[in-house]
Amino acid sequence: MSRRARDLDTLNQDILQRETRASRSGLSVLVGVVVIALLGYLALETGTRAVGHEPWLIAPERAWAWFVGLPGSSNPPVGVAVAGGLILAIGVGLLAAALTRGTRRRHSLPTHRVVALVDDDVIGQSLVRAAHLAAGVGPDQVRVIVDRAAVLVTVRPTSGVSIEGAAVEEGVRSELERQGFAGVFTVSVTVTATGVVGQ
Incomplete structure (x- = not known):
């Protein structure tokens, strides 16, 4: 096989990979926006607490105490189990998206x-x-x-x-x-x- 033929095969494979595989940029942006929103909310609650104002939704120390006390609770709320299952499903989905290739039609x-x-x-x-x-x-x-x-x-x-x-x-x-x-x-x-x- 000549060098020109090898170069053409390499070019064709590159084009095929680029045009048939979809990027995960949209999902990455969505995850980044959610993480930034959560961190922004935590910063807001911490800032309001630092200046002595009432919390917007819940005080950070109260939320942390509730979270730490969950393992010791003999009868956790049903919502906690549902939220845990939802978070697990989202985590598995994100892991699968990270490990598999996106495809175009x-x-x-x-x-x-x-x-x-x-x-x-x-x-x-x-x-x-x-x-x-x-x-x-x-x-x-x-x-x-x-x-x-x-x-x-x-x-x-x-x-x-x-x-x-x-x-x-x-x-x-x-x-x-x-x-x-x-x-x-x-x-x-x-x-x-x-x-x-x-x-």
């Missing part, structure tokens, strides 16, 4: 030279056309959701006309193969029990 098309990316919504629109042609219904009777490695197709039949789910699935798979996504997605087709009139 995009997939890469198979190409020989440069990387080509397509949004999942664009893939879904092309699959709507394939599904409604295979089902023999209007495009507004088909809904397609592309979710990472799965394609979920929902078809609302015309009243009195039966639809073969296998035929729709075959049409969707053929369109995926034509686009170069063979084996990338699992396809699930659902034909609703209630149909529409006059379509």
